[in-house]
Amino acid sequence: MALVVRITDTNTAGGMAMAPRLTVLAEFLPLAAYMSPVSPHPCCGAPGCEIHCVATIAPMYRTVLADYLPVHIVTDPDICGHVRITGATTVLCLDIGGSVPGSAPIPNTPVGLGSSSGYGEVGLAVAP
Ligand SMILES: [Zn+2]
Numbered sequence: 703m704a705l706v707v708r709i710t711d712t713n714t715a716g717g718m719a720m721a722p723r724l725t726v727l728a729e730f731l732p733l734a735a736y737m738s739p740v741s742p743h744p745c746c747g748a749p750g751c752e753i754h755c756v757a758t759i760a761p762m763y764r765t766v767l768a769d770y771l772p773v774h775i776v777t778d779p780d781i782c783g784h785v786r787i788t789g790a791t792t793v794l795c796l797d798i799g800g801s802v803p804g805s806a807p808i809p810n811t812p813v814g815l816g817s818s819s820g821y822g823e824v825g826l827a828v829a830p
Pocket residue numbers: 715717743744745753754757780782783784
């Protein structure tokens with residue numbers, strides 16, 4: 703299951719998502735903004751560790767949106783390489799998505815509107 707990421711949720715080094723989406727709450731906390739800045743975390747301050755002082759959550763492709771932008775989930779990476787590890791335990795995103803656009807089928811296409819299968823055509827193949 704993919705837990706959604708809110709403000710104050712942390713990465714593997716303790717870096718917290720800081721920017722909120724004020725219109726969507728999960729367990730009483732705003733969801734983290736798309737590509738939210740992350741609080742400075744180890745090894746910030748050490749030589750060569752500047753990225754951990756100014757990190758953001760990495761951009762992701764996802765079909766589950768909030769305020770028109772993809773939600774972040776536990777396992778999403780930050781641009782510094784640390785990974786999101788805490789999130790709301792009662793609000794789940796069932797679209798895993800990914801960092802490469804078009805890598806997953808697109809669910810939620812109404813049956814009869816462009817696809818008889820109810821899924822997008824991406825990733826589908828028919829054997830000869
Ligand atoms: Zn980091």
